[in-house]
Amino acid sequence: MPALRLMAHNIRSLWNVGAFFRTCDALGVEHLYLTGYTAHPPRKEITKTAIGAEQWVPWEHSRDPLPIIQSLKQEGWQIVSLELTPDAVDLATFVPMEKVCLVVGHELTGVLEGILALSDAVVQIPMLGKKESLNVSVATGIALWRLGTQ
Numbered sequence: 001m002p003a004l005r006l007m008a009h010n011i012r013s014l015w016n017v018g019a020f021f022r023t024c025d026a027l028g029v030e031h032l033y034l035t036g037y038t039a040h041p042p043r044k045e046i047t048k049t050a051i052g053a054e055q056w057v058p059w060e061h062s063r064d065p066l067p068i069i070q071s072l073k074q075e076g077w078q079i080v081s082l083e084l085t086p087d088a089v090d091l092a093t094f095v096p097m098e099k100v101c102l103v104v105g106h107e108l109t110g111v112l113e114g115i116l117a118l119s120d121a122v123v124q125i126p127m128l129g130k131k132e133s134l135n136v137s138v139a140t141g142i143a144l145w146r147l148g149t150q
Helices: 014-027 044-050 066-074 113-118 136-148
Strands: 003-009 031-035 059-062 078-082 099-104 121-124
Touching: 003 014, 003 066, 003 136, 014 031, 014 044, 014 136, 066 078, 066 099, 066 113, 078 113, 078 136, 099 136
Parallel strands: 003 031, 003 099, 031 059, 078 099, 078 121
Antiparallel strands: none
């Protein structure tokens, strides 16, 4: 099973951030990066959804995600963005490396082009219904579970 990290960039919803903490705890994600204008603890809305996980899941906040991504790449981490792009690989068939940092982005506009350009892979979750995407925290949970069980 790969080692997992998560980067959440420009996430608007405090409840989504809280859900990231709970998901990271549940799936053994070793570090959570909250970047851009993504909110971070202490916030009551985050705590309400995280139910305390923000107290033990290792995390950090940085305005600029690019230096973190570049450092992770130098340390051998595979940067995998979850995004709807024409060349995105189906998550179900994607084979991750030993160390993966999943990147998720803004609830409406997605992962920034600059981050996509630094990504080693872009994956997507195929949609069977009429909507094109899932809530970012739900999609993150699915992606982390899939990546972590390969």
